[in-house]
Amino acid sequence: xxxxVIDYKAGNLTSVLKALxxxxxxxEVTDGDxxxxxxxxxxxxxxxxxxxxxxxxxxxxxxxAIRAAIARGVPFLGICVGxxxxxxxxxxxxxxxxxxxxxxxxxxxxxxxxxxxxxGWNSLEVRPGSRLLAGVEPGEFVYFTHSxxxxxxxxxxxxxxxxxxxxxxxxxxxxxxxxxxxxxxxxTGLKILSNFLAWKARGAE
Amino acid sequence: MIxxxxxxxxxxxxxxxxxxxxxxxxxxxxDPATQAARHAREGADEIVLxxxxxxxxxxxxxxxxxxxxxxxxxxxxCVGGGIRSADDAxxxxxxxxxxxxxxxxxxxxxxxxxxIGRSFGAQAVVVAIDARRxxxxxxxxxxxxxxxxxxxxxxxxxxxxxAREAEDRGAGEILLTSMNSDGMRTGFDCELTAAVSESVGxxxxxxxxxxxxxxxxxxxxxxxxxxxxxxxxxxxxxxxARSLKEELARxxxxxxxxx
Numbered sequence: 029x030x031x032x033v034i035d036y037k038a039g040n041l042t043s044v045l046k047a048l049x050x051x052x053x054x055x056e057v058t059d060g061d062x063x064x065x066x067x068x069x070x071x072x073x074x075x076x077x078x079x080x081x082x083x084x085x086x087x088x089x090x091x092x093a094i095r096a097a098i099a100r101g102v103p104f105l106g107i108c109v110g111x112x113x114x115x116x117x118x119x120x121x122x123x124x125x126x127x128x129x130x131x132x133x134x135x136x137x138x139x140x141x142x143x144x145x146x147x148g149w150n151s152l153e154v155r156p157g158s159r160l161l162a163g164v165e166p167g168e169f170v171y172f173t174h175s176x177x178x179x180x181x182x183x184x185x186x187x188x189x190x191x192x193x194x195x196x197x198x199x200x201x202x203x204x205x206x207x208x209x210x211x212x213x214x215x216t217g218l219k220i221l222s223n224f225l226a227w228k229a230r231g232a233e
Numbered sequence: 234m235i236x237x238x239x240x241x242x243x244x245x246x247x248x249x250x251x252x253x254x255x256x257x258x259x260x261x262x263x264d265p266a267t268q269a270a271r272h273a274r275e276g277a278d279e280i281v282l283x284x285x286x287x288x289x290x291x292x293x294x295x296x297x298x299x300x301x302x303x304x305x306x307x308x309x310x311c312v313g314g315g316i317r318s319a320d321d322a323x324x325x326x327x328x329x330x331x332x333x334x335x336x337x338x339x340x341x342x343x344x345x346x347x348x349i350g351r352s353f354g355a356q357a358v359v360v361a362i363d364a365r366r367x368x369x370x371x372x373x374x375x376x377x378x379x380x381x382x383x384x385x386x387x388x389x390x391x392x393x394x395x396a397r398e399a400e401d402r403g404a405g406e407i408l409l410t411s412m413n414s415d416g417m418r419t420g421f422d423c424e425l426t427a428a429v430s431e432s433v434g435x436x437x438x439x440x441x442x443x444x445x446x447x448x449x450x451x452x453x454x455x456x457x458x459x460x461x462x463x464x465x466x467x468x469x470x471x472x473x474a475r476s477l478k479e480e481l482a483r484x485x486x487x488x489x490x491x492x
Contacts, residue, residue: 039353040326047307077354143459145356145405147436149278149489150235169236169489171309173356173405190235212309212331214273214492 029225032068034090035059038081038109044074047211051222060088068102070225075109079134079176080121082113095127103202103227105160111198111205112178120176129203130183134176137191145175146190150208152197158185160204160223161197170196170206170213170220177207202229236489237453237481238460239474240279240438241272245314248298251285252416252464266301273308276475276492280306281408281462283334283361284314296328303329311359313408319348326353334359334408337381340388340395343402350403359438360399361408364392364425374424384412392425393432400433407433408462411441418444423456430457438462446472446480453486 031053035041041057048055055072058064065071071094075081085091098104106114113126118134126133137144149169154161164186177194180187185204188196198205204224210217243250243265250268251259262268269280282302284295299312312325313334322333333353339345339360349358363380365387370376379388379395388395396407409429411422421442430437436459439452443463452458463477478488 039357040331042303042327042329043310043331046303046329050305050307076356143434143436145435146235147356147406148235148238148459167491169492209309212307214307218307 029069030054030056031070031072031225032064033057033072033074034065034085034094036073036075036081036084036088036090038078038084039074039076041074043209043211044072044107047218047221048072048225051218051225053225060090062089062093065090065093065097068097070227071097071102071104073104073106073110073113075107075113076173077109078120079109079112079118080124082109082121082126083124085113091127098129098203101202101229103224104204105224106205107211108174108207108209111207112176114198114203114205115178118176130178130181130198130200132179132181134178136176140191142191144191145173146177147173149213150188150190150196152186152188154186155184158197158199159227160199160206161186161220162223163219164216168216170208170210170216172196172208174207202227234487236278236487237458238278238438239276239449239478239481239488240281240460240462241269241277241474242281242283242440242462242464243268244283244285244464245295245298246285248295265298266304269302269306269310272474273306275473276478276489277308278474278489278492279309279311279460281311281313281334284312296324299325299328299330313359313361318345319352322349322353326357332357332359332405334361336361336363337388339399340379340381340390343398346399346402346404350405355403355405358404359406359408360396360404361410362392362395362399362429363410363412364422365412366422366425374428377425377428380412384415393428396429396433396437400435404435406436406438408438408440410462414442415440417442420444420448421452421456421458421461423452426452426456426458430459436460446477446484449477449481450484450486453481
């Protein structure tokens with residue numbers, strides 16, 4: 029299957045592409061070619077770095093193109109900052125709006141004695157019914173590296189605890205996001221990416 | 234719950250994994266790609282590849298080695314050695330690294346930390362510090378000195394201060410190597426590791442001196458390390474990351490298991 033990976037110049041895509049290709053996907057990259065988004069079968073928005081970098085999505089016209097693709101039912105996966113972008117915004121860059129597919133906003137971890145960023149392998153508490161995280165057993169670990177996080181809401185697909193509970197994954201129909209890095213999370217991560225690649229609309233299965 | 238990371242370190246010289254005592258007397262320990270894959274399979278939480286000869290011989294990191302090693306690695310992969318500019322870092326990222334570790338080049342030009350962090354994110358920048366206690370100082374730990382060029386030359390900086398500056402400039406992690414303990418298998422320098430860990434808000438990876446499971450328990454407890462690097466304990470079949478982590482779990486350390 030074909031996957032279109034969106035490059036918005038916020039860090040490197042090599043690991044994401046490598047993992048998708050390992051799973052047999054035909055992964056292509058676009059950094060502003062709207063036609064590729066308009067004809068995409070699946071979309072992945074990676075992202076490491078600063079939330080302000082998502083400004084490039086607005087500047088290149090990718091934001092409305094992605095919004096339209098999502099409305100068409102194209103499966104979408106945001107990773108790390110790519111997940112946070114699905115929300116209304118982030119206190120990391122208060123003047124930069126997100127897609128607002130989810131109405132909440134992302135915020136920095138609360139002040140505590142713990143180290144921030146949250147770096148390392150942490151466990152997932154998967155909510156029943158998640159299709160993205162199907163087959164992920166209690167006690168499986170995934171790799172995180174981030175300082176900002178999304179709140180736990182009805183759309184949360186998995187909760188992780190660090191300083192406070194936060195949304196490790198979000199899922200609403202064809203729109204999915206993970207705060208962790210599935211491309212760096214060993215066999216558990218590959219299983220999650222594989223679930224995304226296999227995702228079909230209900231009724232189309 | 235966040236777990237303590239066990240990081241397998243491959244010191245690479247001329248495209249081969251090597252191990253020495255205090256960075257000299259190198260012994261051949263295999264092919265980097267094969268070793269990295271084996272460590273990942275055997276439960277290592279992360280792989281670090283350090284091209285230990287790159288800096289003083291003025292060579293670029295061996296991009297082919299990085300590419301070959303990254304190919305089938307699906308755990309975090311950090312590469313250090315000879316990265317002197319954001320362009321050098323970009324090449325290493327393109328070859329498949331997730332993080333770069335900078336050491337002497339960052340001491341020479343601290344703006345390098347800012348530059349890589351701006352382009353690739355703080356999570357991609359590890360500042361490696363080679364530390365040596367100053368036996369003549371009033372406080373050998375707080376006054377520990379930074380060394381460069383594979384531990385050959387003092388940099389004229391105190392370890393704790395340099396770690397703080399690195400954090401302020403946007404480093405995502407500190408990789409702290411005790412030159413006194415490196416390769417000795419007599420235990421990590423827990424006092425120095427704790428002094429650095431308590432001075433910064435970013436994770437600290439302890440390195441140098443691992444020889445037994447107790448040494449790891451100690452550095453995660455008393456040393457307040459967030460991760461620990463192991464090289465010689467894994468080479469030559471002493472132990473695997475998985476068996477090390479199983480023993481750590483029995484000692485009450487939170488680790489990624491099963492793995």
